[in-house]
Amino acid sequence: MRFMRALALLALVMLLSGAVLPAAARVEPSESIWITGGPADWQAGYSHGLLTAAGPLILSPHAQAAPVSLGKYNRYGLFDSPIRTLASFRRVQVDYSAHVPAGSELLVMVRASADGSRWTEWESAQPGAIISFDRVARYLQYRAALLGNDRSPVLNSVKLTPLPLTESDLQRNALEEPVAPTYRIRATRQGMVGSRTANGHVVRYMDRFVSLPSWRSLSSRGGGEYMVRLTNPMNGRSAIAPVWDVGPWNRHDDYWNEDREWYKDLPLGWPEDHAAFYWGYNGGYAEVSGKVLWAAAVDVGDGTWTEDLGIDFENEQATLLITFLWKGSDPGPDPEIQPGPPPRDYGDGAYYVDDLVAGFTLSKSVWFEVKCGHDRHAWWTYSTTDPAQSSHAAIWRPTLPKDGDYDVWVHVPYCVNWVPDSRDVRYEVHHHWGVDIVSVNQKAEAGRWVGLGRWHFKAGDAGFVRLADLAGDHGRSVWFDAIKWVPVP
Numbered sequence: 001m002r003f004m005r006a007l008a009l010l011a012l013v014m015l016l017s018g019a020v021l022p023a024a025a026r027v028e029p030s031e032s033i034w035i036t037g038g039p040a041d042w043q044a045g046y047s048h049g050l051l052t053a054a055g056p057l058i059l060s061p062h063a064q065a066a067p068v069s070l071g072k073y074n075r076y077g078l079f080d081s082p083i084r085t086l087a088s089f090r091r092v093q094v095d096y097s098a099h100v101p102a103g104s105e106l107l108v109m110v111r112a113s114a115d116g117s118r119w120t121e122w123e124s125a126q127p128g129a130i131i132s133f134d135r136v137a138r139y140l141q142y143r144a145a146l147l148g149n150d151r152s153p154v155l156n157s158v159k160l161t162p163l164p165l166t167e168s169d170l171q172r173n174a175l176e177e178p179v180a181p182t183y184r185i186r187a188t189r190q191g192m193v194g195s196r197t198a199n200g201h202v203v204r205y206m207d208r209f210v211s212l213p214s215w216r217s218l219s220s221r222g223g224g225e226y227m228v229r230l231t232n233p234m235n236g237r238s239a240i241a242p243v244w245d246v247g248p249w250n251r252h253d254d255y256w257n258e259d260r261e262w263y264k265d266l267p268l269g270w271p272e273d274h275a276a277f278y279w280g281y282n283g284g285y286a287e288v289s290g291k292v293l294w295a296a297a298v299d300v301g302d303g304t305w306t307e308d309l310g311i312d313f314e315n316e317q318a319t320l321l322i323t324f325l326w327k328g329s330d331p332g333p334d335p336e337i338q339p340g341p342p343p344r345d346y347g348d349g350a351y352y353v354d355d356l357v358a359g360f361t362l363s364k365s366v367w368f369e370v371k372c373g374h375d376r377h378a379w380w381t382y383s384t385t386d387p388a389q390s391s392h393a394a395i396w397r398p399t400l401p402k403d404g405d406y407d408v409w410v411h412v413p414y415c416v417n418w419v420p421d422s423r424d425v426r427y428e429v430h431h432h433w434g435v436d437i438v439s440v441n442q443k444a445e446a447g448r449w450v451g452l453g454r455w456h457f458k459a460g461d462a463g464f465v466r467l468a469d470l471a472g473d474h475g476r477s478v479w480f481d482a483i484k485w486v487p488v489p
């Protein structure tokens, strides 16, 4: 069974990568320095929206407008160079000669590979920059993205100089491959049939690909160098899809990287648009598309969304698990989920655990969620009076700095879901001296913080609050939102 699954996966990967790397498949001979530019070099690579015979690389007058997520530009062009083999390297100095008129934009990026199939992410470089890759590599490729309106950026030439290897480069190479990380995030359906993605792909009916909000993980046209596994926690269905576009809200938000390009103050795995939407980060705005109207850190092709993940076409948003497959080995369709961001500090001395952050865990069941409540998010499910039917529970587990007495407050959200709220939910408070159960009328308390009581907790994360769907009434809403521990002086 396992073997068959591995075989099926291998076949899929081969299928996706076989169709691929049209330009990139051309590998040039080994050299110690790579100087490139001019029509012969431009035409040896892949491009769209560019003039490659003009001498320098410039936007074609017939170039299509940039995808919305890349900014408001009338013209967009992309160039992927052929792949070059070089003497082994881990660092490369990037130089290029270019002219970028006001109102236009030029991005030059490089990436490296040890074997020509698994690649690092793309790293943007200013002229003279030295780019360090994770591993020792032999293959090098560069990419240029040109964005403009009436005036075009002009790229004359590119010079790539690998730097000699050091002892620490070789030591770093001996590190073992980790399991690719998985996060729980909000996703949207892409749509946009007929339009061109950032890597030049023309979106088809029921297409299978995703957009991520960073230039760093954009595959070549038709390529499978950057793939994600998406798993739908509502039904357990899982699918693999290549990254062929940039967006939806950002283009420098590689939230899966520890050495994140922008937004370095945000925790690993917590996308900028999520922080903007739920926490008001950056005034609630994203880089490109203005005010964040809904959280979405991956845009999913219609075929992947409906046929593979089993989400209704009409349903344009969902919570998914996303695994970044180029970051390590594939954990399969039942991955371990990385904890959410650490709890926020609200500046009032209390210890909060809200329902999207580390310290909050949900049982594996089908949950409903709403964009309201504390920090604009809460979960709910139906209550039951029958212990045999109880299948949902959540735990709020704070990390407390010192032993002491704490007042525990729960937030009951005021949200509309057309199902009456339970009048008798039972919070279990697990404190130092035992467990107490406190009943709350969520219907009466909607929109309020409710004090459960005062208990002694030890420093650390031994104490917690648990709430299940087992209640005093049946078929009503049970709400799961923020809880705070207020130290008693």
Ligand SMILES: [Ca+2]
Pocket: 354, 355, 356, 372, 373, 374, 375, 376, 377, 378, 481, 482
């Ligand atoms: Ca909340």
